Amino acid sequence: MIETNIPKYQEELIKTLQTLVKFKSVKDAPGPNAPYGVEISKTLDAALEIGEKMGFKAVNVDHHAGYIEFGEGKEMLGILCHLDVVPEGTGWSHPPYAGVVVDDRLYGRGTLDDKGPMVACLYAMKILKDSGFTPQKRIRLILGTDEESGSNCMKYYLEKAEKPTVAFSPDADFPVIHGEMGIVLAEFTKKFGPQDEDGGIKVLEIKGGTAPNMVPELATASVVSPFDLSEIVALYDKADLVLTQEGSVSHIKCHGVSAHGSTPEKGVNAISQLIQFLSILDLQIGDTSDFIRYIAERIGTETDGESLGIAHKDYFNALVSNLGMLHITENSGKMVLNIRYPITYKERKLKKAIDSAIRGTGIELTNWHCAPPLFFKPDHPLVKTLMTVYKTCTGDENAKPITIGGGTYARTMPNAVAFGALFPGQEDTMHQKNEYIRIPDLMKITEIYTQAIYELSK
Structure with missing residues (x-):
C-alpha cells in the first residue's frame, strides 16, 4: 500500500522542499522572535504553516524550535530534524537557494542536510494520515533551528516541551547509526x-x-x-x-x-x-x-x-x-x-x-x-526495528548498523538513533558546494520513513 501511494505525492513533495530551500536559514544575529536570525525564524514559520495546512497540529516553541504532530496517545515517537543550514560558500554551479532541478537532482543548501529528509518525514506522516492509519503513539516531527551551531534549540525545547518515548533523526547515513563519536x-x-x-x-x-x-x-x-x-x-x-x-x-x-x-x-x-x-x-x-x-x-x-x-x-x-x-x-x-x-x-x-x-x-x-559519544548495542530493539525496515525497503539483506563521526540530534534525546538519509555509496555533498538530493532517492527515503513511522507507532 505504501509503495503504491508514494509516487502520487512526488510533485507536491518536491515543491514543498523547494519552498524551504529558498530560505537562507544560516545562523545570524538574533532579533525579535528570532533567536538564531530572521531567516531561520521565517523558515520555521513556513514549515509549521505547511504542516498545519496538511491537517496536523503545529506548535512554535518560542521560535527556538517547533513541532508538527499527528495522532493521540500517552507515548510519543519523535522524529528529530533541523531547518538551519551551514553557509553556502562559493563555486556553485546552480544557485544555492533556488531549489533548481537538473537531471533528477534537486540542488540547494539543505537538500541533504536536513531539509530534504525533514520533508520526506513530513510526507511520510501525510501518507499514513491520508491512508486512514491510526497510530498508537503520537508522532511528533520536531524541528530544530540551531543544529549546525551547537543545538541550543534542543536544549530550549527540552526545557519547554515533552520528550519523545522513542525517536530517530534522519540526519546522517543509512542503514542505522548505532554509534556516534564524541x-x-x-x-x-x-x-x-x-x-x-x-x-x-x-x-x-x-x-x-x-x-x-x-x-x-x-x-x-x-x-x-x-x-x-x-x-x-x-x-x-x-x-x-x-x-x-x-x-x-x-x-x-x-x-x-x-x-x-x-x-x-x-x-x-x-x-x-x-x-x-x-x-x-x-x-x-x-x-x-x-x-x-x-x-x-x-x-x-x-x-x-x-x-x-x-x-x-x-x-x-x-x-x-x-x-x-x-x-x-x-x-x-x-x-x-x-x-x-x-x-x-x-x-x-x-x-x-x-x-x-x-x-x-x-x-x-x-x-x-x-x-559525549552515543552508543546503542546492535541488538537494541530500536536498532533492530529500523534495520528490518531498511532491509525490507531496499532488499539489502547484508546491511549492518554503523558508527559515524558526525553528530546528530539523536544525542539530545533519550532512546534515539540516527537513521539515514544518505544511502551507502552515494555521493555526500553535505556542507559542500552543489549540495543536492536525487529525486528517486528522495522518494525512496519517503517510503522508508513511512514504513519506519508505521512500525514504531503501530
Missing part, C-alpha cells in the same frame, strides 16, 4: 608581544573558515614583505595560491575544497595549506611566527591528530581532526579545532593530551565544548 570544539588563543623588526616578512592578518564543522575552502593572508613574493608563490605547487598587491601589502589567497568536519579527508583545508606555505617564508621573529609554525608542525595538513599527540583508534572508528577556523592579527591568534574522537576513548584523556601539546608555548585553551 565531538569536541576546542578554541586555542595566544596573545602576541612586539615583533622583532629583523627585516623579515611582517604578518598583518590571516583569516579562514566560516564554521568549525566545515573544511575551510578559503583562507587569506595579508603581509608586508621586503622582497617580491610573486616568484615564490608561482613556484609553490603544494597549494592553490593567488597573490595580489595593494601598495606595500601583499594579499595571498589560498583555495581549498570544502567538506563536512566529520570527514575532513574528503576536502582540502585551505587554512592548513596556507599555513604550510607561510611557515617556509622568512617571517619576522616573534610570537606571530611561533604561532604559525606551531600550527604548521603540530597540526599541518593531518586529519588524524598524530603530530598533536591525540591520534587514537578503536574497533569502531579512528579520531579525526579538522582545523575549522583561524584568525591571526598583529596582536593575537585564535584557532578552532573540530575533533571527533572514538566511542571508547575518554574526553579527559583527549584534553590531557592537548594540554600537554600546548604546554610552554604561550597558547591557551580558552574554550572547550564536548558532546
